[in-house]
Amino acid sequence: MIIELTVNGTLRSVEITPSMRLLDMLRNVLGLTSVKEGCSEGECGACTVLLDGKAVTSCTVLAVQARGRSVVTIEGLSSDEALHPIQQAFVDHDAIQCGFCTPGMIMSAYALLKHTPSPTREEIQRGIEGNLCRCTGYLPIIDAIEDAARRMRTHES
Amino acid sequence: MAELKYVGRDVQRNDIVEKASGRIKYMGDRMQGGAAHARLILSPIARGRVVSFDASEAERMPGVLRVFSPKDDPGKRFNSALFLPDQTDLQDHPVFTDKPLFVGDILGAVLAKDEETARAAAAAVKIGFEEEAPLLDMEQAALPQTPSFREGMPQVVEGKIAYGEESLPGDAIILESVVRTQKIHHGAMENHICEARMEYGGVLLVETPCQMAFTVRYVLADLFGIPFNKVRVVKTPVGGAFGGKQEVGIEPHCALMALKTGLPVRLALDRTQTILATRTRAASVGRILIAADREGNLLRREMDVIVDAGAYATGTQRVMMAMGKKTSRLYRIPSQSFRGRTVFTNTTPAGACRGYGSPQIHAITEIAMDLLARKLLLDPAEFRLKNLVHPWDTDPAGGPALGNARIRDCLVRGMEVFRWNERRVIPSGTGRFRRGVGLACCTHGNGYFGSPYPDFMSMAMRFCEDGTVLVNAGLQELGNGTLTTIGQIVAEVLDLPPERVEVSESDTSTTPFDVGCVASRVTYVCGSCALELAEKLKSRFLGQCARVLAVDAHRLSLKNGNVVDSEEGGRRSYGGMVCRIAKELREEAGEYLHYKPEANPASYGVHFAETLTDTLTGTVEVTDYLAVHDVGRAINPRLLRGQIYGGVQMGVGMALSEELVYDSKGRPKSASLSRYTMINAPSMPKVGVLLVEEGEPGGPFGGKSIGEICTVPVAPAIANAVNASLGTMMTELPFTPERILAALSARRETNAR
Numbered sequence: 001m002i003i004e005l006t007v008n009g010t011l012r013s014v015e016i017t018p019s020m021r022l023l024d025m026l027r028n029v030l031g032l033t034s035v036k037e038g039c040s041e042g043e044c045g046a047c048t049v050l051l052d053g054k055a056v057t058s059c060t061v062l063a064v065q066a067r068g069r070s071v072v073t074i075e076g077l078s079s080d081e082a083l084h085p086i087q088q089a090f091v092d093h094d095a096i097q098c099g100f101c102t103p104g105m106i107m108s109a110y111a112l113l114k115h116t117p118s119p120t121r122e123e124i125q126r127g128i129e130g131n132l133c134r135c136t137g138y139l140p141i142i143d144a145i146e147d148a149a150r151r152m153r154t155h156e157s
Numbered sequence: 158m159a160e161l162k163y164v165g166r167d168v169q170r171n172d173i174v175e176k177a178s179g180r181i182k183y184m185g186d187r188m189q190g191g192a193a194h195a196r197l198i199l200s201p202i203a204r205g206r207v208v209s210f211d212a213s214e215a216e217r218m219p220g221v222l223r224v225f226s227p228k229d230d231p232g233k234r235f236n237s238a239l240f241l242p243d244q245t246d247l248q249d250h251p252v253f254t255d256k257p258l259f260v261g262d263i264l265g266a267v268l269a270k271d272e273e274t275a276r277a278a279a280a281a282v283k284i285g286f287e288e289e290a291p292l293l294d295m296e297q298a299a300l301p302q303t304p305s306f307r308e309g310m311p312q313v314v315e316g317k318i319a320y321g322e323e324s325l326p327g328d329a330i331i332l333e334s335v336v337r338t339q340k341i342h343h344g345a346m347e348n349h350i351c352e353a354r355m356e357y358g359g360v361l362l363v364e365t366p367c368q369m370a371f372t373v374r375y376v377l378a379d380l381f382g383i384p385f386n387k388v389r390v391v392k393t394p395v396g397g398a399f400g401g402k403q404e405v406g407i408e409p410h411c412a413l414m415a416l417k418t419g420l421p422v423r424l425a426l427d428r429t430q431t432i433l434a435t436r437t438r439a440a441s442v443g444r445i446l447i448a449a450d451r452e453g454n455l456l457r458r459e460m461d462v463i464v465d466a467g468a469y470a471t472g473t474q475r476v477m478m479a480m481g482k483k484t485s486r487l488y489r490i491p492s493q494s495f496r497g498r499t500v501f502t503n504t505t506p507a508g509a510c511r512g513y514g515s516p517q518i519h520a521i522t523e524i525a526m527d528l529l530a531r532k533l534l535l536d537p538a539e540f541r542l543k544n545l546v547h548p549w550d551t552d553p554a555g556g557p558a559l560g561n562a563r564i565r566d567c568l569v570r571g572m573e574v575f576r577w578n579e580r581r582v583i584p585s586g587t588g589r590f591r592r593g594v595g596l597a598c599c600t601h602g603n604g605y606f607g608s609p610y611p612d613f614m615s616m617a618m619r620f621c622e623d624g625t626v627l628v629n630a631g632l633q634e635l636g637n638g639t640l641t642t643i644g645q646i647v648a649e650v651l652d653l654p655p656e657r658v659e660v661s662e663s664d665t666s667t668t669p670f671d672v673g674c675v676a677s678r679v680t681y682v683c684g685s686c687a688l689e690l691a692e693k694l695k696s697r698f699l700g701q702c703a704r705v706l707a708v709d710a711h712r713l714s715l716k717n718g719n720v721v722d723s724e725e726g727g728r729r730s731y732g733g734m735v736c737r738i739a740k741e742l743r744e745e746a747g748e749y750l751h752y753k754p755e756a757n758p759a760s761y762g763v764h765f766a767e768t769l770t771d772t773l774t775g776t777v778e779v780t781d782y783l784a785v786h787d788v789g790r791a792i793n794p795r796l797l798r799g800q801i802y803g804g805v806q807m808g809v810g811m812a813l814s815e816e817l818v819y820d821s822k823g824r825p826k827s828a829s830l831s832r833y834t835m836i837n838a839p840s841m842p843k844v845g846v847l848l849v850e851e852g853e854p855g856g857p858f859g860g861k862s863i864g865e866i867c868t869v870p871v872a873p874a875i876a877n878a879v880n881a882s883l884g885t886m887m888t889e890l891p892f893t894p895e896r897i898l899a900a901l902s903a904r905r906e907t908n909a910r
Contacts, residue, residue, distance in 0.1 A: 091174060102176050102179070132346065
């Protein structure tokens with residue numbers, strides 16, 4: 001079947017199968033390989049994307065459920081020239097080691113800051129509680145998100 | 158020493174923008190042009206025999222290319238840790254087995270045109286088994302009367318390390334304890350994956366996110382009888398390793414399928430398969446006796462440790478011996494004995510895992526040290542200070558000298574910053590929530606020197622025509638910053654910005670030999686190789702420049718990308734000089750170095766933890782944390798702190814929640830991330846970091862290892878804090894709510910009596 005949806009701001013028609021997961025559609029059909037599969041059961045958060053502005057684990061969502069909706073992956077955050085302030089904060093705080101969890105982590109952070117522009121550290125920790133990272137111990141990630149929130153507020157005001 | 162420009166600075170990691178943007182392609186992200194997809198068929202039973210293997214339905218499915226069964230096994234057995242023929246580790250590992258020895262043992266595979274078909278077809282293969290009762294308990298496995306399930310292979314492999322008088326003074330205060338550490342999943346976010354194909358010239362090309370490309374080459378060439386120079390192993394970006402990608406894993410299976418079909422094969426595991434079918438941290442049971450005099454001076458220690466290898470030998474015997482070797486390098490102890498027994502059970506094979514036995518042996522010894530301190534009525538920190546090694550001590554068991562061992566500085570400075578003396582004496586109270594503090598000390602190595610495994614490497618280094626530098630080395634970046642660190646060292650010597658230095662990774666056909674990014678050897682050994690080679694290249698380059706410019710070489714120096722003449726005052730770019738050297742001398746501005754370390758000093762650390770335990774639910778929160786490390790010199794302080802934070806994350810999991818457990822039939826109960834609890838952001842404590850930088854001879858700019866040691870003392874530090882706050886003597890990791898409640902209830906009963 002063919003569904004229409006918006007991916008990273010562009011309206012797309014995509015051929016899918018009924019059993020196809022959103023994760024598979026993004027990776028295998030659309031080539032958005034930043035979306036990673038780590039556990040296949042919504043536990044690790046590596047496949048986190050935004051669905052109508054809300055962070056979801058794309059391994060537990062069927063592609064057909066995205067019909068008519070809007071999906072954003074990390075490919076949709078930055079242009080070729082400039083990183084998004086969250087990405088730049090991750091770079092500046094060394095919040096990335098192996099990098100495998102990073103796209104999902106940044107999408108969770110993005111969803112958090114969209115709804116909570118001035119989060120406390122506890123809110124940040126809860127905002128990424130569904131994203132596992134085995135390298136960084138989360139601390140630089142939390143610092144980065146705190147800093148990104150600051151930068152985005154300054155940028156907007 | 159002159160002011161350093163790049164070493165000791167927070168240089169940005171080389172690949173971080175690529176990773177932040179999501180553009181980096183791990184193996185699973187690459188275009189799969191023409192590759193056949195393989196799905197492993199794993200044993201659902203823990204022990205038994207395949208009596209029927211019916212692939213007819215699978216073979217009829219459209220898109221299925223071939224089904225591999227135990228009949229496709231090459232017959233020869235391998236050991237996944239072996240990298241030279243003299244190494245005596247048991248070679249007991251089949252590729253496809255008809256006698257599965259654990260749930261997850263690899264029976265066969267399906268090769269299909271896509272992943273979905275391969276998965277469906279693998280599920281359609283019908284296999285009949287004759288089951289036998291599995292052996293799951295490692296202590297039972299160690300008993301002499303327990304028969305081996307391993308056909309002609311020993312059930313127990315023993316090792317001993319001892320020194321000093323065996324006798325104990327009659328008035329010694331003695332602590333005896335049994336400490337248990339659990340089986341742990343590495344938890345790298347990228348699951349195991351590999352590709353193999355036949356290349357032009359009959360070369361088997363294997364691409365894999367691995368830590369030791371030359372070990373992969375060794376095992377594959379040996380197993381399949383292919384000339385070594387016809388096996389090319391290329392390391393791809395790694396999404397986390399932690400030792401789980403150190404030993405050869407699924408490469409033999411992938412290569413076998415490519416060899417048998419001539420097709421390019423991609424073999425990818427999912428999380429459950431990675432947990433079941435790869436490697437784990439070895440579980441252990443340590444019986445320990447520590448004797449001290451009344452003042453707290455250690456007199457003797459005896460350790461009898463059983464280490465669970467799981468179903469195959471892998472590198473676990475090495476892990477067990479590595480555990481023993483750590484025990485004579487932390488405290489001054491007049492006499493000691495270590496007896497280790499590697500035993501086999503019908504569980505997923507163990508092997509290398511961050512710390513290589515150090516977290517296990519330090520859990521055993523450091524939890525026991527606290528229990529003895531309690532018996533002696535001594536402050537656990539003061540008790541340790543009486544006994545810790547001093548700089549330049551030797552290893553009484555015959556290991557390499559300890560070097561500039563700064564554990565005492567770590568402890569003294571850490572006590573001050575953590576306010577140990579003040580916090581230790583605060584009563585934990587009698588309420589529902591009990592607060593307490595604990596600490597643990599540890600040591601780890603810097604390479605293989607002094608072990609049975611040779612430690613050496615080679616590198617090539619050259620200037621390019623634009624003055625950039627190419628370092629040709631068999632390294633493996635694992636996310637820990639290896640390439641950045643090496644680049645900083647080279648940039649410092651050759652005086653150019655680190656981003657103008659490109660450091661390569663392992664390709665066994667094009668990079669010089671290296672034993673691998675393992676054994677905490679990269680900074681100390683590979684970093685020193687890079688430093689010495691950069692100095693050699695600098696000297697050659699300056700000599701070449703002098704010849705081209707017809708001046709004395711002593712007038713010339715390298716300064717920020719330019720060759721500077723001190724008399725004439727001229728500045729000429731590296732690139733310009735490289736081109737003139739090429740044209741006028743017909744030479745390359747390049748050098749090669751064979752490097753072998755002549756020392757293997759110890760790194761040290763002390764971790765302090767504060768915990769808050771809920772006596773109603775049995776849950777523990779780590780509320781404060783300080784990690785103090787003797788690192789010689791931090792090459793990149795920010796990257797180094799990142800290693801420590803990650804090490805603490807793994808260690809908190811070992812202390813409180815992570816455990817691979819099995820039911821009575823040997824079926825894993827925690828084979829997915831919903832059932833295997835790794836520490837997430839809300840459970841991660843704030844971690845303070847304090848570095849002791851007194852310089853280590855033989856290390857680049859005085860640097861030594863951090864990546865493994867930072868996870869070593871975490872579990873015992875937390876365990877000691879919990880025991881101190883509850884008045885318990887728990888010794889079985891992890892400290893789950895069930896175990897804590899059981900210990901509290903046992904304590905209440907004892908007190909009531």
